[in-house]
């Protein structure tokens with residue numbers, strides 16, 4: 110039940126009111142062709158928002174087979190017919206081997222990598238203003254010989270972005286509030302996290318978050334909560350030293366650096382998510398505009414608990430917009446018609462909104 114209207118509610122709705130820039134062209138990569146990417150793309154494109162110009166990059170044959178399977182098990186299934194879509198067709202290379210639905214392999218990894226390469230090259234050449242990526246399997250990329258932790262790192266490398274971040278945005282269906290979470294570290298082992306976290310890294314990530322809240326979400330004076338690392342943020346050094354040793358002094362320097370931004374932290378990680386959860390469910394009014402989590406699961410467990418069906422993964426710091434659903438390849442449900450396309454729909458919508466907004470800012474509308 111919605112009890113309160115909150116401060117940043119409708120930041121995305123405000124942008125929905127922006128007329129979608131007719132020049133914004135979105136590339137949608139198929140993701141791992143053995144995963145649910147093809148299914149969520151066809152479902153999400155069943156009724157694309159008016160004004161979107163979308164090109165799917167991947168295998169036309171895989172899309173057609175996915176469509177035929179969906180319609181044969183459920184003739185009323187809402188899915189776009191591939192014949193109606195703009196597709197840049199990249200057929201599997203015979204040397205990759207066979208691609209089997211529901212089974213990730215070196216072949217499916219090589220295919221999903223080729224779709225990304227095409228999308229990135231074309232976007233850097235100016236053909237598209239945004240890339241929406243369906244999920245890939247990191248294991249399959251590795252099996253195909255591509256040594257990247259994920260699509261984020263490939264995008265950053267090809268775009269020559271030294272400074273980039275993995276950010277999740279989700280708008281609550283209960284309150285209209287948008288939860289924005291940036292991960293300070295991403296695809297590394299838990300054991301590596303304390304060494305990876307440094308004042309320099311956090312300064313860079315905080316700067317990216319402030320820029321994103323201002324430029325993409327229109328919040329000039331955002332309120333940001335920064336998580337601690339240890340239980341109870343170290344309990345004055347009794348349960349870990351990072352907070353006392355450098356995080357608290359670092360945060361002081363950032364308050365001087367960003368006088369217009371309210372910076373709270375290091376907040377004990379277990380309680381950090383209580384307020385946003387209440388605001389998400391419409392049970393409270395006030396939460397922060399942005400959250401900086403120290404590591405992957407510290408940020409993504411609460412995001413996925415609240416918003417698995419609608420959170421969008423966005424790479425910030427690139428010269429173009431990139432969004433993606435928050436879920437993975439879900440090999441276990443491929444071919445059953447069960448894949449929920451809501452997160453893919455949200456990723457398409459956010460990409461279009463961000464691309465329109467960036468164009469509007471560029472031309473001073």
Ligand SMILES: NC(=O)C1=CN([C@@H]2O[C@H](COP(=O)(O)OP(=O)(O)OC[C@H]3O[C@@H](n4cnc5c(N)ncnc54)[C@H](O)[C@@H]3O)[C@@H](O)[C@H]2O)C=CC1
Pocket residue numbers: 145149243244245246247248260422433434435436437438439440441442447448449450
């Ligand atoms: N952006 C990306 O490319 C991402 C890729 N992955 C990759 O996906 C692979 C599988 O990862 P998992 O941890 O198993 O996560 P997953 O998200 O693929 O699956 C977790 C569970 O959620 C279900 N599920 C996922 N998406 C769903 C949807 N749209 N509708 C209905 N049910 C859904 C699956 O059936 C499974 O039970 C890994 O290789 C991982 O690296 C994971 C997250 C994001």
Ligand SMILES: NCC(=O)COP(=O)(O)O
Pocket residue numbers: 245258259260261262409422433
């Ligand atoms: N858990 C987030 C994730 O795996 C994102 O991966 P990618 O977008 O970098 O491929």
